[in-house]
Amino acid sequence: MLVKSGGAFPPGHPTTRLSLDLLREAVAAGPAVRRLLDVGCGAGVLSLAAAALGVPRVVGIDISRRAGLATRENARENSLAGSILVAAQGSTDCVKGSFDLVLANLPWEVQMAKAAELDRLAAPEGRLIISGFHDNEEKGLIESYHKLGRTITRRKVWDFRHPELPPDMSFTWVAWLLE
Numbered sequence: 001m002l003v004k005s006g007g008a009f010p011p012g013h014p015t016t017r018l019s020l021d022l023l024r025e026a027v028a029a030g031p032a033v034r035r036l037l038d039v040g041c042g043a044g045v046l047s048l049a050a051a052a053l054g055v056p057r058v059v060g061i062d063i064s065r066r067a068g069l070a071t072r073e074n075a076r077e078n079s080l081a082g083s084i085l086v087a088a089q090g091s092t093d094c095v096k097g098s099f100d101l102v103l104a105n106l107p108w109e110v111q112m113a114k115a116a117e118l119d120r121l122a123a124p125e126g127r128l129i130i131s132g133f134h135d136n137e138e139k140g141l142i143e144s145y146h147k148l149g150r151t152i153t154r155r156k157v158w159d160f161r162h163p164e165l166p167p168d169m170s171f172t173w174v175a176w177l178l179e
Contacts (some may be wrong), residue, residue: 014158015131016045018175019105021156022129026101026177027053037061037121039092039104039114044071044084046103051075051083058084059099065089098123105175108133108141115144127153131175138174150178 023046027033033055038047041060048071050058060071068086075081087094092114102122104111111133122128128150133141135157142152154177 014160014173015105015175018156018158018173019046019103019129019131020049022131022154022175022177023049023101023103024053025154026127026129027055031100031125033100035059035097035099035123036101036103037095037099039102039118039121040067040106040110041071041086042067042105044074044086046105047071047084047086048074048078048080050101050103051080052078055101056083059087059095060084061087061090061092061095063089063091092117092121095121098126100126102126102128104128104130104132106130106132108137111141112144115141116148119145119148119150128178129175130178131173133174134170135172135174136170145178152176153179 035057036050036055038050038058038060041047041062044060047058047060062068068089071086075084099121100123102118104114104118111130118128156175158173160171
């Protein structure tokens with residue numbers, strides 16, 4: 001798959017890779033994913049992967065106009081434009097309806113602020129894949145999702161430690177599949 005970043009988050013970032021792994025697993029394991037929302041779609045890597053995996057309706061949103069345009073261009077370049085609907089600029093506030101799977105690869109601060117909103121966007125039996133945070137940021141986030149009735153069914157990490165960094169400073173990235 002050919003992806004141009006268009007100034008959006010780099011496609012090879014560890015959280016993107018973790019999210020891709022969980023996306024592949026979620027689509028393969030079922031239940032069937034008919035509608036998917038990619039929040040903060042960036043260059044569209046996760047949206048494109050979902051469409052390539054056979055998800056018939058993928059919606060990508062991003063607050064950055066450049067990111068939305070990059071996703072559209074990448075969908076055209078990869079012959080996936082028919083499966084992906086992109087809001088050139090928007091947030092979850094403008095999305096109505098529910099989705100079988102909601103992807104959100106966003107910074108921890110945004111994850112904390114949007115937990116209830118992401119849960120709202122998932123169908124009653126819908127799942128969430130979230131990433132963009134470190135292992136030392138998980139506690140408050142998992143508490144938010146437990147209050148919403150969600151549990152982590154799969155957790156993936158991309159471990160990175162450096163001997164010169166303080167022990168409490170973590171660069172271990174995390175991704176979750178929540179049901």
